[in-house]
Amino acid sequence: MDMAATEPRVTMDEITALAKRRGFIFQSSEIYGGLNGFYDYGPLGAILKRNVKNAWWRDTVELRDDVVGFDSSIIMHPLTWKASGHIDAFHDKLVDCRVCKHRFRFDHLKDPNQCPDCGSKQSFTEPRNFNLMMKTQIGPMEDSASTAYLRPETAQGIFVNFKNVYQTARKRPPFGIAQIGKSFRNEITPGNFTYRVREFEQAELEYFVPDDGKDLEIFREWVDRRKNWYAQYGVKPDRLRFYELTEKERPHYAKAGIDVEYLFPWGWGELESIAHRGTYDLDAHMALSGKDLRFFDEASKAHYTPILIESSAGMDRTTLTMLVDAYDRERSTDPNGKATDRVVLRFHPYIAPVQIAVFSLARNKPDLVERARSIEMALRPSYRTQYDEGNIGQLYRRQDEIGTPLCVTIDYDTLEDGTVTVRERDSMKQERVPQSGLERYLHERIGA
Numbered sequence: 001m002d003m004a005a006t007e008p009r010v011t012m013d014e015i016t017a018l019a020k021r022r023g024f025i026f027q028s029s030e031i032y033g034g035l036n037g038f039y040d041y042g043p044l045g046a047i048l049k050r051n052v053k054n055a056w057w058r059d060t061v062e063l064r065d066d067v068v069g070f071d072s073s074i075i076m077h078p079l080t081w082k083a084s085g086h087i088d089a090f091h092d093k094l095v096d097c098r099v100c101k102h103r104f105r106f107d108h109l110k111d112p113n114q115c116p117d118c119g120s121k122q123s124f125t126e127p128r129n130f131n132l133m134m135k136t137q138i139g140p141m142e143d144s145a146s147t148a149y150l151r152p153e154t155a156q157g158i159f160v161n162f163k164n165v166y167q168t169a170r171k172r173p174p175f176g177i178a179q180i181g182k183s184f185r186n187e188i189t190p191g192n193f194t195y196r197v198r199e200f201e202q203a204e205l206e207y208f209v210p211d212d213g214k215d216l217e218i219f220r221e222w223v224d225r226r227k228n229w230y231a232q233y234g235v236k237p238d239r240l241r242f243y244e245l246t247e248k249e250r251p252h253y254a255k256a257g258i259d260v261e262y263l264f265p266w267g268w269g270e271l272e273s274i275a276h277r278g279t280y281d282l283d284a285h286m287a288l289s290g291k292d293l294r295f296f297d298e299a300s301k302a303h304y305t306p307i308l309i310e311s312s313a314g315m316d317r318t319t320l321t322m323l324v325d326a327y328d329r330e331r332s333t334d335p336n337g338k339a340t341d342r343v344v345l346r347f348h349p350y351i352a353p354v355q356i357a358v359f360s361l362a363r364n365k366p367d368l369v370e371r372a373r374s375i376e377m378a379l380r381p382s383y384r385t386q387y388d389e390g391n392i393g394q395l396y397r398r399q400d401e402i403g404t405p406l407c408v409t410i411d412y413d414t415l416e417d418g419t420v421t422v423r424e425r426d427s428m429k430q431e432r433v434p435q436s437g438l439e440r441y442l443h444e445r446i447g448a
Contacts, residue, residue, distance in 0.1 A: 010327045012265050015320075016193055018343070022402050024048065024323065025194060037190030037198035039316075044402055047353040047384065049201075049319045053180050055350060056203045056313065059229055060178050067176035067205065068169045072157020074182060075148050081133065083288040084156050084281070086149075091129040094188055099123045105188045132185045134198075150184035155312065158206045159281045163293050166208075173295060173306045174218060176207035180315065194316045195269055201315040208295070208306035215307045219256050219276045222309055226260065226274060234348040235325050239263040253280040260313075262321045271321060272313035279305040322351055326403055345403030346426060349446045354404040355383045356442060361411040363389040372410040375420070375435065383442070400425060405446055408438070 019025040023042035027034040041049055061067050081087045093106035100118035106127045114121050134150040151157070158165075158177045165177055180203045190196045207222065209215050223242065230240055245257035260272035282293045282305050294303040326345040349355055356379055360372035369389065376387040388395055392409065399407055409421040419432045422441065433441045 010265060010324060010329070012193055015265075015324055015327065018327070018401065019045065019193075019323070037187055037196075039194050039197060044353040045319075048322065048347075048351065049315060051351045051353070052319045052322060053201070053203065053315050055233060056229070056315070056318075057178070057180060059225075059232075060176075060203070060205055060311075064176075066171070066174060067178050067207075068165065068171065070158055070161070070165060070177050070179040071181060072151075072154060072161065072179060074151050074184075075136065075138070076151060076157060076160070078148055079288060080156050080160060080285075081149055081152075083284045084159075085284070086133055086152055087131070091131055092188055093127040094130040095124040095127050097123050098125065103188060108189060130186075130188060132187065134184045134186050151182075152185050153183050153312070154179055154181045154202050154204050155206060155281070155310065158204070159285055159293075160289075162208070162282060163291075166295060172297070174207065174209040176205050178203070178205045180204075192264070192266055192269070194320050195264065197316060200317075203313045203315050203318075205311040207309040207311075209309060210295075210297075211304065211307055215276065215309070216256060219274070219309050222311055223258050223274050226272065226311060226313075230260075232348075233322070233351055234346070235262070235321065239325065241268070250275075251277075251280075253278045262317075262325070264321075264324060269317070271317050272311065275310045275312075277308040277310055279307055281308055282306070322347065342397065342400060344400040344425065347403035347405070349405045352403045352405055353384065354386045354399070354402060355406070355446055357386045357388060357395070357399045357404045357407045359387075359392065359395050359407060359409045360389040361392060361409060367415055368410055368412070371414060375408065375410065375438070379439070379442070382439070383446070396423065396428075406442065 022044060024045035026040045026042055028038035028040050029035045057069075061069050078087075094103060095106050095109070096103050097115040097118060097120060099120040100115060102115070102117045104116070106112065109116065112124070115123050133152050136148050136150060137146040138148045139146045158179065162177070166172065166175070180201060182199065183202050184199055187196055187198050190198055207218070209218050227242065231237065239262055241261050243259045243261055245259065250257045254275055254277055256276040258274040259270050260274065261268045261270050285291075286293050292303070294305050296303050323345070326347045328344050328346055330342040330344065332340055332342055358372050358376035358379070360368045362368050372389070373387060376385050379385050386404070388398070396407060403425070405425050407423045407425075409423065411421065414420050414435065418435050420435055420438060421430050422433050422438075423430045424445075
């Protein structure tokens with residue numbers, strides 16, 4: 001790997017400052033001091049995250065005829081989590097420092113004999129298991145019979161509904177079931193902004209295949225498809241890796257596993273897991289529920305349990321990846337010889353929260369404002385647009401910083417000859433374009 005790729009291009013402090021300043025991401029409940037591990041997405045962040053989810057959904061579901069959509073409940077029967085192993089085995093090792101009273105995940109400590117916060121040596125308690133599921137109660141009485149859990153993943157809803165889905169959707173393996181939804185994990189030490197949080201969204205594909213010897217081939221096909229997805233939306237290839245898990249690193253039932261990782265400012269972090277899970281999940285639910293979740297093959301008149309290929313991606317982590325990966329800072333010199341920095345987010349046009357900004361060069365000229373607003377309104381059905389007015393230099397810098405690919409400026413010449421100025425984000429080149437041909441010009445450069 002290119003050693004330059006290991007050098008952070010941006011710090012997380014810069015990312016969090018930009019995220020708040022421009023309305024991407026805020027600390028949840030900030031006026032009350034915030035709540036660790038929870039974040040709110042602002043006006044631009046909400047659109048950015050939705051665009052990331054839409055891109056995943058379009059590629060995984062809409063462009064395929066062998067994948068159907070699904071949306072399961074956040075709260076499920078508690079026995080769901082017994083069958084999945086989450087009640088018995090979904091633990092992290094927890095330690096406390098006896099001196100400063102701070103709590104840590106044992107596997108995150110660089111030195112298990114010294115506290116990273118207060119420096120005390122040999123001050124940790126013995127590691128103990130901490131279940132990561134969040135408990136809640138169903139009904140009016142807070143007793144043991146009403147205990148339930150917020151789901152720690154979305155996949156189990158797909159498994160328990162496998163038979164309902166394939167029968168009503170009239171699908172037969174190989175086919176997939178996909179969903180995007182909220183999950184909750186009571187992380188001991190959330191951190192790195194929205195990377196490790198307690199409330200997050202997952203995009204999961206469960207792809208069911210017959211045991212005909214093609215399962216590993218299909219697994220590799222999904223790995224390639226996910227590689228192409230990240231490349232399609234411009235994630236830098238030298239900052240993305242597909243790490244193949246060894247036999248010791250995989251669960252005992254898995255024949256193959258790939259972790260998709262991105263090089264964040266703090267180091268490599270997992271974005272997605274692609275796994276060959278065998279028949280483990282359906283077998284576990286059949287064993288505990290006593291219900292038959294096997295597929296019935298009309299051709300052979302036989303029942304069988306399909307093999308599962310899973311792709312599980314964190315949408316908050318992927319959104320953060322898009323934000324970090326797009327970030328760039330350029331040093332330039334203005335006409336007076338003064339050095340200035342330009343911060344720009346080089347989002348792919350499909351991902352960018354605003355695709356086209358339309359400006360009036362003067363806010364006190366009704367003719368310019370009216371023309372600019374009418375152009376922006378005409379473009380709005382086809383693109384994500386934003387109208388603004390004021391100092392042109394400040395307008396450009398603002399749009400650069402939120403990642404808008406193209407800006408259209410209406411000036412005095414527009415009223416005379418019907419042309420507008422289109423400025424491109426990355427190159428900063430400007431071109432006069434007839435208003436009558438503007439939509440075609442934009443479509444050629446940004447699509448629709």
